[in-house]
Amino acid sequence: MESVWTENSRIRRREPLPGDMEAPVAVIGAGLAGILTAYYLKQAGIRAVILEADRIGSGQTRNTTAKITSQHNLIYDRMIRTFGRRMAEHYADANEAAIGEYERLILEKEIDCDFARRPAFLYSCTGTELLKREAEAAESLGIKASFGTDCELPFPVAGAVRFEHQASFHPLKFLAQMAEEVEVYEQTKVLKVKDGRVETGRGTVAAEHIVFTAHFPFINVPGYYFARMYQERSYVTALEGAKRLEGMYLGIDGDRLSFRACGDMLLLGGGSHRTGVNKGNRAGECGYGVLRRKAQEFYPGCREVLRWSAQDCMTLDGLPYVGRFSRRKPGWYVAAGFGKWGMTTAMVSARILTALISGRDCPEADIFSPQRHFTVQAAKELAVHGAYTVKGLAKHLLPAGNGSLIPNCPHMGCRLEWNPEEESYDCPCHGSRFDREGHLIDGPAQTDCERKGENKRNK
Ligand code: FES
Numbered sequence: 001m002e003s004v005w006t007e008n009s010r011i012r013r014r015e016p017l018p019g020d021m022e023a024p025v026a027v028i029g030a031g032l033a034g035i036l037t038a039y040y041l042k043q044a045g046i047r048a049v050i051l052e053a054d055r056i057g058s059g060q061t062r063n064t065t066a067k068i069t070s071q072h073n074l075i076y077d078r079m080i081r082t083f084g085r086r087m088a089e090h091y092a093d094a095n096e097a098a099i100g101e102y103e104r105l106i107l108e109k110e111i112d113c114d115f116a117r118r119p120a121f122l123y124s125c126t127g128t129e130l131l132k133r134e135a136e137a138a139e140s141l142g143i144k145a146s147f148g149t150d151c152e153l154p155f156p157v158a159g160a161v162r163f164e165h166q167a168s169f170h171p172l173k174f175l176a177q178m179a180e181e182v183e184v185y186e187q188t189k190v191l192k193v194k195d196g197r198v199e200t201g202r203g204t205v206a207a208e209h210i211v212f213t214a215h216f217p218f219i220n221v222p223g224y225y226f227a228r229m230y231q232e233r234s235y236v237t238a239l240e241g242a243k244r245l246e247g248m249y250l251g252i253d254g255d256r257l258s259f260r261a262c263g264d265m266l267l268l269g270g271g272s273h274r275t276g277v278n279k280g281n282r283a284g285e286c287g288y289g290v291l292r293r294k295a296q297e298f299y300p301g302c303r304e305v306l307r308w309s310a311q312d313c314m315t316l317d318g319l320p321y322v323g324r325f326s327r328r329k330p331g332w333y334v335a336a337g338f339g340k341w342g343m344t345t346a347m348v349s350a351r352i353l354t355a356l357i358s359g360r361d362c363p364e365a366d367i368f369s370p371q372r373h374f375t376v377q378a379a380k381e382l383a384v385h386g387a388y389t390v391k392g393l394a395k396h397l398l399p400a401g402n403g404s405l406i407p408n409c410p411h412m413g414c415r416l417e418w419n420p421e422e423e424s425y426d427c428p429c430h431g432s433r434f435d436r437e438g439h440l441i442d443g444p445a446q447t448d449c450e451r452k453g454e455n456k457r458n459k
Pocket of ligand 1: 427
């Protein structure tokens with residue numbers, strides 16, 4: 001289903017890679033992170049070519065709610081305790097700077113993309129303790145944050161943390177203009193990366209630096225990102241007839257609802273669940289069902305104009321992986337695991353990767369490094385993540401059903417789960433998705449599902 005952003009934006013088509021070439025940097029993926037990284041490299045005098053399997057912005061950039069914010073759920077209090085104040089400051093500074101950098105670029109280039117500064121709130125209907133601690137932690141790191149109980153939401157809240165000077169925009173209008181500044185080859189799927197060579201179906205790019213910004217790195221070893229990330233699905237409905245909100249909101253209670261005005265519409269988001277785990281709630285409701293019921297409860301008579309879903313990469317400690325891909329591959333870089341905060345993190349990633357590639361100092365890089373220290377929370381998440389993988393692999397051994405499709409994930413073999421709401425086969429291990437015919441929708445898998453009687457070697 002199309003999002004509100006794809007409905008009203010056009011991005012100029014680009015030619016595929018014309019054949020073999022050399023460039024200092026090859027960037028894999030033409031989403032916001034890839035385009036911005038190539039843009040800042042160009043500003044630094046370094047040519048980067050972007051290789052995109054489909055079209056510019058055809059990945060997760062088009063499915064966001066497009067909040068540009070340093071408020072990333074309850075994060076700062078935990079981060080100070082886990083990583084220390086200096087690292088937490090780096091995270092806060094990098095994200096606050098990213099908001100300012102979006103504004104600067106948009107003004108400088110006169111990009112018509114509905115950019116607006118507005119406050120962001122975390123709210124709870126049940127308790128205030130966590131919110132108060134978060135407000136104090138954020139404020140101590142230099143963010144303009146405060147706790148209060150006043151709220152414009154259509155239901156009473158126990159409390160809310162307000163972050164000032166956050167922002168929202170139209171991500172594809174912004175991307176369309178920024179993409180004009182960089183060298184992109186569309187319909188150029190990367191098949192293999194080997195040291196300084198990126199092999200595509202259209203030719204090979206020899207590059208000293210290779211940057212993976214295509215959502216989920218498809219290389220399993222080294223890096224082991226498949227063991228350090230899982231994916232979540234979440235849902236958005238665009239409503240007409242709902243009261244306009246000035247602020248952007250995210251709930252920290254069980255339903256984790258998100259609210260954000262977009263023109264005359266309200267974007268109501270939520271219903272998150274691990275990809276491939278499609279159980280629904282106790283009433284049997286899944287993503288869109290929950291949102292529809294909530295929409296009528298909060299805004300009786302409102303009308304759903306559009307709905308769409310998003311796929312987010314979640315890391316074990318809740319922070320993105322931005323920096324060197326692996327100690328074993330000095331010329332490789334990655335930006336992945338953005339969680340629900342893809343807009344701000346895309347900008348942060350572009351700035352960090354540009355600094356690393358151009359040999360500049362970047363103190364903020366430490367907290368985002370994929371090689372940062374392993375926390376207790378990460379260890380717990382690893383156990384949960386591992387259990388899903390073991391279960392998915394064990395199910396692989398069961399009979400595969402009567403259809404012509406073999407419902408085992410081509411990534412590492414886990415048994416796929418049917419997602420009736422979106423009519424897709426979803427992998428609970430690392431989140432790959434396939435349509436009803438077994439065609440690949442989302443990686444890390446690289447190929448379609450096998451069909452019964454099909455000779456794997458001939459694929
Ligand atoms: Fe890894 Fe399916 S995505 S096994």
